[in-house]
Amino acid sequence: MPKPRVIYWFRTDLRLHDSPALKAALDLKPEFLYPIWTWDPHYVYRARVGVNRWQYLLDCQTDLSSSLSKLNPKSKLFVIREAPQTLFPKLFQAWKITHLVFEKDTDAYGRERDESVMKLAKDAGVQVVVKVGRTLYDPDELVKQNKGKPTMSISQVQAAGKKIGGIPRPIAAPKKLPDPGPVELGFEQEMPKKEPDVNAVQRAGEEGSYVALAGPKGDFSVPTMEELGLKEATTKHRGGETLALKALGEIIANEEYTATFEKPKTAPTAFEPQATTLLSPHLHFGSLSVREFYWRVQDVVDSYKGQASQPPTSLTGQLLFRDMYFGAQASLGYTFGQTFNNPTCRFIPWHLPSSISPTSGLATGSYLIDNAASEQHFQKWKHGMTGFPWIDALMRQLASEGWIHHLGRHAVACFLTRGGCYIDWERGAQVFEEWLLDHEAACNIGNWQWLSCTAFFAQFYRCYSPVAFPQKWDKHGDFVRRYVPELRGFDQKYIYEPWKAPVADQKRWGCRIVHVDGVEAEDGTYPKPMLDFNKRREVCLQGMKNAYHVGLYGNDPKVLDGSWRMLFDDGAEGPTEGSKGPPGAMVEHEDADGAEERHVPEPLSPKKAKKESAKSEKKAGTMPAAVKHKREAGQGTLDGLVTRKKKAKKEDEVAPNETHFG
Numbered sequence: 336m337p338k339p340r341v342i343y344w345f346r347t348d349l350r351l352h353d354s355p356a357l358k359a360a361l362d363l364k365p366e367f368l369y370p371i372w373t374w375d376p377h378y379v380y381r382a383r384v385g386v387n388r389w390q391y392l393l394d395c396q397t398d399l400s401s402s403l404s405k406l407n408p409k410s411k412l413f414v415i416r417e418a419p420q421t422l423f424p425k426l427f428q429a430w431k432i433t434h435l436v437f438e439k440d441t442d443a444y445g446r447e448r449d450e451s452v453m454k455l456a457k458d459a460g461v462q463v464v465v466k467v468g469r470t471l472y473d474p475d476e477l478v479k480q481n482k483g484k485p486t487m488s489i490s491q492v493q494a495a496g497k498k499i500g501g502i503p504r505p506i507a508a509p510k511k512l513p514d515p516g517p518v519e520l521g522f523e524q525e526m527p528k529k530e531p532d533v534n535a536v537q538r539a540g541e542e543g544s545y546v547a548l549a550g551p552k553g554d555f556s557v558p559t560m561e562e563l564g565l566k567e568a569t570t571k572h573r574g575g576e577t578l579a580l581k582a583l584g585e586i587i588a589n590e591e592y593t594a595t596f597e598k599p600k601t602a603p604t605a606f607e608p609q610a611t612t613l614l615s616p617h618l619h620f621g622s623l624s625v626r627e628f629y630w631r632v633q634d635v636v637d638s639y640k641g642q643a644s645q646p647p648t649s650l651t652g653q654l655l656f657r658d659m660y661f662g663a664q665a666s667l668g669y670t671f672g673q674t675f676n677n678p679t680c681r682f683i684p685w686h687l688p689s690s691i692s693p694t695s696g697l698a699t700g701s702y703l704i705d706n707a708a709s710e711q712h713f714q715k716w717k718h719g720m721t722g723f724p725w726i727d728a729l730m731r732q733l734a735s736e737g738w739i740h741h742l743g744r745h746a747v748a749c750f751l752t753r754g755g756c757y758i759d760w761e762r763g764a765q766v767f768e769e770w771l772l773d774h775e776a777a778c779n780i781g782n783w784q785w786l787s788c789t790a791f792f793a794q795f796y797r798c799y800s801p802v803a804f805p806q807k808w809d810k811h812g813d814f815v816r817r818y819v820p821e822l823r824g825f826d827q828k829y830i831y832e833p834w835k836a837p838v839a840d841q842k843r844w845g846c847r848i849v850h851v852d853g854v855e856a857e858d859g860t861y862p863k864p865m866l867d868f869n870k871r872r873e874v875c876l877q878g879m880k881n882a883y884h885v886g887l888y889g890n891d892p893k894v895l896d897g898s899w900r901m902l903f904d905d906g907a908e909g910p911t912e913g914s915k916g917p918p919g920a921m922v923e924h925e926d927a928d929g930a931e932e933r934h935v936p937e938p939l940s941p942k943k944a945k946k947e948s949a950k951s952e953k954k955a956g957t958m959p960a961a962v963k964h965k966r967e968a969g970q971g972t973l974d975g976l977v978t979r980k981k982k983a984k985k986e987d988e989v990a991p992n993e994t995h996f997g
């Protein structure tokens with residue numbers, strides 16, 4: 336019997352340690368082992384990837400390639416520049432492949448891609464081996480053990496996990512590697528479709544991903560940023576398995592920190608060093624195994640003499656949150672990433688709603704500008720020019736470094752959605768998708784739903800103040816001074832509210848607080864706040880109460896056919912927040928034929944939706960829905976809402992451990 340010729344396809348697992356899939360490939364005792372990476376146009380043109388994440392990916396690939404070569408000087412990471420869906424049939428033939436091995440990917444696109452590659456392999460008589468290694472539990476197994484439902488809470492993950500069994504211990508990295516076989520390709524490269532290209536903004540030069548199958552030098556090497564035409568990265572955070580294991584080692588060496596870690600007690604304002612592990616980008620690229628992380632921490636906890644922290648606030652608890660979002664995504668696929676047709680996501684008539692394709696029923700990536708002021712708010716939020724130093728510092732940290740602390744993410748996400756701008760969470764998730772180093776579709780989408788109180792979390796009356804919240808952690812405002820250097824000279828009394836500083840002091844401290852129209856301010860100035868936060872908080876709160884009362888979920892027929900609008904606008908007093916302006920994108924979707932083509936999951940019955948809404952309102956301590964919904968004069972209009980005297984509960988009253996560990 337000829338020995339197997341194996342392709343090991345690296346994707347979400349840029350490491351050698353604890354890789355069940357790599358072990359499975361080596362267990363085949365191959366004659367040849369080809370470690371490859373396919374340069375997939377989906378990520379080059381269709382998924383939003385900022386320069387910092389590109390750099391991080393190249394770091395991981397370079398480090399991995401050098402580790403492979405250390406085990407076998409003839410081996411390395413062979414980067415092949417073509418879409419996997421067109422490349423594999425040719426590659427199977429050219430290299431006489433018998434087996435294809437890879438780590439399981441449950442992301443919506445990853446699943447679709449792998450299904451087509453597995454079919455191509457079957458047609459070519461190539462055996463496929465797939466192993467779980469990206470999460471603590473197989474997300475599909477989690478769903479299965481959660482009665483076939485998405486995992487929406489940590490306790491569901493824990494219960495389903497118990498049924499699955501223990502989390503396996505990590506596997507050691509291999510000590511040697513088989514040779515790769517001959518690497519002649521001898522076939523034509525199929526060029527990908529470049530349009531639409533959402534990443535054009537990331538490039539300064541000519542995009543050179545597909546100059547040749549084996550790269551410009553024909554040696555399958557990892558591309559450089561210049562070769563890809565990308566602008567220079569700005570982050571100080573660098574990727575690769577070597578750095579990941581070093582960082583984990585340093586964390587584990589600090590026994591007290593590891594064993595007593597409590598997420599709500601970590602400061603979002605800490606930088607250099609940050610207060611949490613910053614291992615998320617390593618987990619995203621698989622340069623760190625999540626089981627390695629879990630067990631190294633658990634071993635410290637088990638041997639710790641003092642009082643160790645417990646999930647959900649402990650370090651292992653954080654990893655369970657990660658699995659929870661993977662379980663939610665695995666069950667819903669693409670629909671998880673949007674409100675439209677999503678049975679677990681509450682429908683809120685946000686501003687700037689996503690456009691939906693009438694044929695696929697999926698968000699197109701563009702959105703409807705239903706309100707010019709909201710678009711202005713969104714741009715100012717994105718570019719760190721809101722006039723609220725705490726929000727701006729965080730958004731600038733995100734843009735330049737690609738990482739912000741979890742509670743910082745809470746603050747900016749709450750501000751954009753239910754606690755300030757009333758803008759669709761999908762807009763914020765897109766910005767995070769572009770800029771985060773650790774962008775993980777499941778975690779990003781899930782956390783945005785959590786923060787916007789559309790799924791996972793419902794206490795919408797708890798809202799973050801951009802002034803009081805950071806003050807608790809950083810009175811002097813060092814974090815703001817670092818990321819909003821215009822305000823460096825301000826007295827700490829005004830650091831979170833610079834517009835309140837006397838003009839003479841502003842001049843003395845070298846920065847005037849002025850009205851700024853766009854997203855750029857003149858030197859020596861910083862914007863006035865773009866909105867009255869206290870008023871907007873009240874507007875948002877009323878909008879949320881109303882939406883919760885109406886109680887629609889994304890898959891409600893009224894959301895699908897656009898008639899939701901009737902429920903948010905009673906005609907007599909005018910529309911409520913979020914339902915003004917021209918018909919939203921979701922209304923444009925209304926199309927009977929398209930609806931028939933789509934698979935529409937069972938919507939919640941009106942009775943169940945009402946019960947759910949009443950339950951969350953009871954929890955939230957709001958008025959009974961029937962009373963609340965009765966419109967008092969002017970209550971339905973924006974102005975009416977603003978002038979109502981009822982005071983919103985202030986965010987700074989939130990006990991951190993009640994809400995922040997998510």
Ligand SMILES: Cc1cc2nc3c(=O)[nH]c(=O)nc-3n(C[C@H](O)[C@H](O)[C@H](O)COP(=O)(O)OP(=O)(O)OC[C@H]3O[C@@H](n4cnc5c(N)ncnc54)[C@H](O)[C@@H]3O)c2cc1C
Binds near residue numbers: 612
């Ligand atoms: C709006 C929003 C968007 C987010 N987007 C992402 C994302 O795209 N990718 C991502 O990995 N995390 C995301 N998170 C979750 C969380 O903020 C980051 O995982 C965390 O801040 C990463 O820093 P760390 O590695 O220091 O975390 P630590 O506190 O040290 O936690 C250890 C690990 O646990 C996991 N983890 C911790 N908190 C969460 C959480 N709430 N959800 C899921 N996993 C968690 C991460 O893998 C993290 O590396 C998001 C949170 C919010 C509020």
